[in-house]
Each structure stands twice: as C-alpha cells, then as structure tokens.
Amino acid sequence: MKSVIVVGAGIWGSSLALRLAETGWQVTLVEQHKPGHVRQASAGETRLLRSSHGTDDWYAKLAWKAREGWQRLGQRVGEDLYLEAGLLWFAQDPEGWEKASAGTLDKLGIPYEILDPEEGARFFPDYRPDGLAFLLREPHAGVIxxxxxxxxxARLATNAGVTLVHGRAQPYGKAVKVGEDVLTADKVVWAGGAWMGEQFDLPLTVTKQDTLHWAVPSEWTVPGTPAWIDYDASAYGHGDVDGVGMKTTSDEEGAPFEPEHGRRTVDEASVKQAxxxxxRRFPALAGSKVLFSQVCQYALTPDAEWIIHEVEPGVWVFGGDSGHGFKHAPALAEYVASVVDGDQAPEQRFGLHERTPSRGLRTSGRVAG
Ligand SMILES: Cc1cc2nc3c(=O)[nH]c(=O)nc-3n(C[C@H](O)[C@H](O)[C@H](O)COP(=O)(O)OP(=O)(O)OC[C@H]3O[C@@H](n4cnc5c(N)ncnc54)[C@H](O)[C@@H]3O)c2cc1C
Structure with missing residues (x-):
C-alpha cells in the first residue's frame, strides 16, 4: 500500500488526505491545532465560489468542477455546505476583467448572463448602480x-482511515519530525498554508485580512441575496448566512502578518472602508453596525498562482493559495493526488521559477501600498 504524510489540516490538506485515503493510500495527517481552528485561512465562516477568472480557463474549469464536489460532499453528510445563491460581478470598466471573464465562460460553456446595471435591483432589497458599466451574473456561483x-x-478523512496526528511538524530530511517522533512514508506533502514560509524557502508574503459581517434586516439573507464582487473597488460580500450578518469587506492586501501570534483584531480603517x-451600493444599509468580524491571512505568491512543487524526490510543497484557494479544494485535491502519484506533471505555472508580479486571480485587481 502506498503511504503519504500530509502536513496541515486546512481545506487543502484535509481534502487531499481524504482523496488519497479513498483511492487506496495509507495517510497520516499532521495538524498543530485542530482541523477548522480559527487561525487557519480555511476557518472563515464563508468563502465564495465563482468560475470567472479573467482570461484564465484553467482555474475557471477547476472551480466549475469543484462546485459539483461541494454538492456531493454536502449530500454525503446531509448538510448544505454550498449555497448556490448566484453571484453578481459589479463591472466598472466596460472592457475590463469581467468582460474577459465572460469570454472565457462562453468558451467553456459555463452559464452566465450580462445585465444592465439597473437590473441589479431585482436581486437586492435596495441597490444603487453608481459607476457600473454592466453586471456579469453567474447563476451557479455561491457561498461555501x-x-x-x-x-x-477532516472528519470524513479520519472516517476513511486517515490517522490524524496532533503536533507541529518539522522537515527532517525526507521524513517529518513531530516532537520526538520521526514519521516516514513514500511521499510527504506540506500543506501548511501561511506557516510554510518558516520551513521552506518559498516566495510567500503573508498579509492580514479583516473580514466584516454587518447587522442587516432579515430580507438580506442568502440564498435570496446573491453574492457580489466589485473587482475594481476590491470589495465583495454576500447576504446573511446563519445569522452572522451580511458580509461586506475588502479584498485589498493588508499589512504583513504572522499567522500564529499575530493580533487578531480588525482595524478601524477596514471598518470604515467596508x-x-x-x-454607496446598498443605501438602505448606511449606518449598519459590525455584527461579527474575523482576521484571516493571505499566503500570497508574487503572481497569485499557487505552488505545487516537488522540492526533493517524494517531498511536495502545496501552498501559496494567494487568497483564492478554498472554492477549488475538492477538484484541486483530485488534481494534486494524481500529480503526487506521478500520473501527471504539475502545470509549470505552479513551479518555483522566477515569477512576474501580477494580480487578478483573486477578486481584486488592487494591492496595498
Ligand atoms: C479573508 C479571506 C477571504 C478569502 N476568501 C476566499 C473566497 O471567497 N474564495 C476562495 O476560494 N478562497 C478564499 N480565501 C482563500 C482560502 O481561504 C484559502 O485559499 C484556503 O483556506 C487555504 O487553505 P490551506 O489549507 O492551504 O491553509 P490553512 O487553512 O491556513 O491551513 C493550513 C494548516 O496547516 C497547519 N500547519 C501549518 N504548519 C504546520 C506544521 N508545521 N505542523 C502542523 N500543522 C501545520 C496550520 O495549523 C493550518 O491548520 C480567502 C482567504 C481569506 C484569508
């Protein structure tokens, strides 16, 4: 039986562990805290799923495939993990990122529609189309x-036979050291999110991201209210899910952040911005109060492309999610499992080559500073 150690039980590590266990591998998953602990990038209350990725069709296809993965996962456990609320892109530039995205969705046969800015009023209890050239609607996008x-x-992974080891893992040649124990396996995959820059020489910048949910009247609830993204304003959100309030927050890159000990309180400037x-967009909500907030972190690569790279034979790093990795997890796990198994080489874009700084794969064209 082939064996693998996966380090990190965020959504990337847990999904990969589950996939490998269900395809015949003996899997050990090492996590320093608990799966779903609040320092993880994966522990946000909600994450958006959308297929639009500008001109990039690789991520668009992966997101579309992942949508089915989330639906299957939800059916398996009898929970609505994915809320297919639809998503509206508030396009400011008639020739911008959203237009490029529509071209790609067209090519891939992924459903979408283009609407006049005023038509947004059909989807929100109150809405102002100021500054918008058009709307791009993805009816099958939504909120996880x-x-x-x-x-x-992570629970399904342990049910499928994955051994969950609690502790902080250190690279130890081709093995993994947890406390005094040295763990060995045919393959090792490091999926440690924002912590990985401490252990490997990776082109990663970790930034503080404040997430805000606002107290709003009950008519602003998912699925009645769709998710939305204003790419050029670096703003995004969705209606209230589970009573934590309507999400409206910035996707602009925050200040450098240390994931283990960084102070997890939101900045007043983030509150004002959101x-x-x-x-401006939903005038009836002027003066709303923050109901719930979270501080999370992005693990950014210079070009927002992920890192899936074999650093030495049998040892892989799987990280640099760059703030847009959650939605893809079920489909990405399938892809990475086949790469680690040697069935296919990883896309060159995920290597440790010199990367040209660029943005756009996230829901924001803007970087801080
Ligand atoms: C504010 C915010 C909004 C986002 N919005 C979206 C969105 O709308 N859509 C989307 O698709 N994505 C979004 N993302 C990105 C998404 O959350 C991440 O891509 C995803 O969660 C990354 O998962 P991960 O498993 O790589 O990392 P993490 O969830 O951070 O997990 C890494 C895990 O590894 C563990 N670990 C690290 N090192 C060690 C070690 N040495 N030993 C043991 N354990 C270790 C950590 O404790 C942690 O549990 C957002 C991110 C943020 C911060």
Missing part, C-alpha cells in the same frame, strides 16, 4: 460554509 466544510472534510462601500 467554509469552516464547517473544513471540519466535515461601511462606505455598503452605504
């Missing part, structure tokens, strides 16, 4: 209950 999905995935967007 992220923290819950991460815990469920509040002013809320007021």
């Amino acid at each position: 209950r992220a923290r819950r999905a991460t815990q469920v995935t 509040s002013s967007y809320l007021e």
Whole structure:
C-alpha cells in the first residue's frame, strides 16, 4: 500500500488526505491545532465560489468542477455546505476583467448572463448602480460554509482511515519530525498554508485580512441575496448566512502578518472602508453596525498562482493559495493526488521559477501600498 504524510489540516490538506485515503493510500495527517481552528485561512465562516477568472480557463474549469464536489460532499453528510445563491460581478470598466471573464465562460460553456446595471435591483432589497458599466451574473456561483466544510472534510478523512496526528511538524530530511517522533512514508506533502514560509524557502508574503459581517434586516439573507464582487473597488460580500450578518469587506492586501501570534483584531480603517462601500451600493444599509468580524491571512505568491512543487524526490510543497484557494479544494485535491502519484506533471505555472508580479486571480485587481 502506498503511504503519504500530509502536513496541515486546512481545506487543502484535509481534502487531499481524504482523496488519497479513498483511492487506496495509507495517510497520516499532521495538524498543530485542530482541523477548522480559527487561525487557519480555511476557518472563515464563508468563502465564495465563482468560475470567472479573467482570461484564465484553467482555474475557471477547476472551480466549475469543484462546485459539483461541494454538492456531493454536502449530500454525503446531509448538510448544505454550498449555497448556490448566484453571484453578481459589479463591472466598472466596460472592457475590463469581467468582460474577459465572460469570454472565457462562453468558451467553456459555463452559464452566465450580462445585465444592465439597473437590473441589479431585482436581486437586492435596495441597490444603487453608481459607476457600473454592466453586471456579469453567474447563476451557479455561491457561498461555501467554509469552516464547517473544513471540519466535515477532516472528519470524513479520519472516517476513511486517515490517522490524524496532533503536533507541529518539522522537515527532517525526507521524513517529518513531530516532537520526538520521526514519521516516514513514500511521499510527504506540506500543506501548511501561511506557516510554510518558516520551513521552506518559498516566495510567500503573508498579509492580514479583516473580514466584516454587518447587522442587516432579515430580507438580506442568502440564498435570496446573491453574492457580489466589485473587482475594481476590491470589495465583495454576500447576504446573511446563519445569522452572522451580511458580509461586506475588502479584498485589498493588508499589512504583513504572522499567522500564529499575530493580533487578531480588525482595524478601524477596514471598518470604515467596508461601511462606505455598503452605504454607496446598498443605501438602505448606511449606518449598519459590525455584527461579527474575523482576521484571516493571505499566503500570497508574487503572481497569485499557487505552488505545487516537488522540492526533493517524494517531498511536495502545496501552498501559496494567494487568497483564492478554498472554492477549488475538492477538484484541486483530485488534481494534486494524481500529480503526487506521478500520473501527471504539475502545470509549470505552479513551479518555483522566477515569477512576474501580477494580480487578478483573486477578486481584486488592487494591492496595498
Ligand atoms: C479573508 C479571506 C477571504 C478569502 N476568501 C476566499 C473566497 O471567497 N474564495 C476562495 O476560494 N478562497 C478564499 N480565501 C482563500 C482560502 O481561504 C484559502 O485559499 C484556503 O483556506 C487555504 O487553505 P490551506 O489549507 O492551504 O491553509 P490553512 O487553512 O491556513 O491551513 C493550513 C494548516 O496547516 C497547519 N500547519 C501549518 N504548519 C504546520 C506544521 N508545521 N505542523 C502542523 N500543522 C501545520 C496550520 O495549523 C493550518 O491548520 C480567502 C482567504 C481569506 C484569508
């Protein structure tokens, strides 16, 4: 039986562990805290799933495939992990990123529609189309209950025979050291998210991201309210899920952050920025109060492309999610499992070559500073 150690029980590590266990591998999953712990990037209450990725069709196809993966996972456990609320892109530039995305969706046969800005009023209890050139609507995009999905995935992995080891792992040649124990396996996959820069020489920048949910009247609830993204304003959100409030927050890159000990309180500037967007786009919500907030972190590569790379024979790093990795997890796990098994080489884009700084794969064209 082939054996593998996966380090990190975020959504990437847990999904990969589950996939490998269900395809005949003996799997050990090492986690320093608990699957779904609040420092994880995967522990956000919610994450968006959308297929639009500008001109890039690789990620668009993966997201579309992952949607089915989330639906299957939800059916397996009898929970709505994925809420197919639809998503509206608020396009400011008639020739911008959203237009490029529509071209790619067209090519791939992924459903979408283009609407006049005023038609947004059909989807929100109150809405102002200021500054918008058009709307791109993805009817099958939506919202994932992220923290819950991460815990469920890790539980399914242990049910499928994965051994969960609690402790902080250190690279030890081709092995993994946890405390005094040295673990060995045919393959090792490091999926440690924002912590990985401490152990491997990777082109990673970790930034603090404040997430805000606002107290709103009950008519602003998912699935009645779709998710939305204003790419050029670096703002995104969705209606209230599970009573934590309507998400409206910025996708702009925050200040450098240390994931283990960094202070997890949101900045007043983030609150002001999100509040002013809320007021501008959804005037009835002017003056809403923050109901719930979270501090999370992005593990950014220079070009927002992920890292899937064999650093030495049998040892892989799987990280640099760059703030857009959650939605893909079920389909990405299938892809990475086949790469680790040697069935296919990873895409060159995921290597450790010199990377040209660029943005756009996230829901934001903007970087801080
Ligand atoms: C504010 C915010 C909003 C986002 N929005 C979206 C979105 O809308 N859509 C989307 O698709 N994506 C989104 N993302 C990105 C998404 O959350 C991440 O891509 C995804 O969660 C990354 O998962 P991961 O498993 O790689 O990392 P993590 O979830 O951080 O997990 C890494 C795990 O590894 C463990 N670990 C690390 N090192 C060790 C070690 N040495 N030993 C043991 N354990 C270790 C850590 O404790 C942690 O549990 C967002 C991210 C943030 C921060």
